[in-house]
Amino acid sequence: MSAPVLDLIIVGAGFSGLAMAIRADRAGFSRFAILEKADRIGGTWRDNTYPGAASDVPAHLYSLSFAPRSGWSRLFPAQGEIQAYLEDLVAENGLGDRLRLGTTVRRASFDAASCLWRVETDRGLLVARVLVGAVGALHQPARPALPGLDGFAGACFHSAEWDHRRTLAGRRVGVIGTGASAVQIVPAIAGTAAHLTVFQRNPPWILPRHDRPYSAGAKAFLRIGALRRLYRASLFWRRELTALFGFTRVSWLTAGAEALARSHLKTAIADPDLRRRLTPSYRLGCKRVLLSDDFYPALGRPDVSLVTEPVRAVRPGGVVTADGTEHPLDVLILATGFSPSGSYDRLDIVGRGGRTLAQAWRDGADALHGVAMTGFPNLFLLLGPNTGLGHNSVLAMVEAQVEHVLGALAWLRDHPGRALEVRPEAQARVRAAIDARLADSIWARGGCGSWYLDAAGRNRTLWPGTATSYRRQTKRLRRGDYALIGPA
DSSP: OOOOEEEEEEEOOSHHHHHHHHHHHHTTOOOEEEEOSSSSSOTHHHHOOOTTOBOSSOTTTSSOTTSOOSOOSBSSOBHHHHHHHHHHHHHHTTOGGGEETTOOEEEEEEETTTTEEEEEETTEEEEEEEEEEOOOSSOSBOOOOOTTGGGOSSEEEEGGGOOTTSOOTTOEEEEEOOSTTHHHHHHHHTTTSSEEEEEOSSOOOEEOOOOOBOOHHHHHHHTSHHHHHHHHHHHHHHHHHHHHHSSSSOOHHHHHHHHHHHHHHHHHOOOHHHHHHTSOSSOTTSSOOEEOSSHHHHHTSTTEEEEOSOEEEEETTEEEETTSOEEEOSEEEEOOOBOTTTTGGGSOEEOGGGOBHHHHTTTOOOOBTTTBOTTOTTEEESSOTTOBOSSSOTHHHHHHHHHHHHHHHHHHHTSTTOEEEEOHHHHHHHHHHHHHHHHTSHHHHSSOOOTTBOTTSOBOSBOSSOHHHHHHHHSSOOGGGEEEESOO
């Protein structure tokens, strides 16, 4: 018996996958399945349960515009509150019967004869007109290639794979990394560990966070829909203005933000030598700008040490740095970030003519607006290449991409049995425009290397403009960018 044909298959049940499912359902495309390899939805917020895990975007902006919540407890929500919001989305929108947890995609291939996607999973075959990849941009943990790491005798785990069975109380704990996860972890565990050693390669730029709980009065204010929308808009446009005048290029705002960050550091750290080691040598915005009010004070504690010598090797009893010093440790935490390609380079996706996604991206990840690719009809990516944001809520990008996919679904509904494929010249045109903007960006001229760059040194991660400009270009599908293929 052949599998029934679905409108679409969504791979991944994090923010982007759920957004796609809700909007597709409301638009009348209700025959879909959401495939999730884990036994629970949530994506990033399911996996990252480390102490101190929280959003660095305000809650009323880091939520879906078409599924608002008035009762957020504080400005920057913690992991558990975000996870609860995502689980509520499933229940409130009746997605449970189309959600397939514990289902791993083994292979997805486009059948040119039928213009359908055949998705092979460990639980059987599914067939759909459209395949949507929603596997997340920051999903696969990046483990450092350190000699001896596998021989460490104590507990060793990545921040995204936190081992809650391990106690840190009274232990000598090391944290490798001072990026976004580390600045939340270090304050949360300082004082619990007998001694905490933080290994820093390059110091981050850190601005004040100013987190606070919402008062009862503020919550009542935000229960009024019009006022909540106005508040959300104010949060959005404040961040858009930073991209208009800085954060994507070196400008007068860059220097101003650097002065604010230096003042924040000076206020928190009295020791001039420690302050010097925590001062970046590159321009603000070249790497991810972090928000924290408690990271610097944690480093100033007598039971916390900052080590800036490069890590040379890991031994059973600790970490050895380039100066030959061995730092004895009982627990080693790898706060070393994620592979920027997410899970796309781990999926076996085969397009028209048998060409795989890995082959198409051999010279670098590329897609029209980060959403669709020539050679892969009816395949759409959420948070694909060059759709990350360094200044605003990435959900603004997700919602624009979802609208783009809905436009494709509507077009396909009028042309049964056919498929949409990006025209090569359209993809090349958009790629050239992005590369031209990136050539003069803060990420190219800011004096740093970062995970934003691929092996060839090209930024395949971030969008070089505002979220508004991306939405203007992407939200409405331009039919001239696509060709209808298949039987007429």
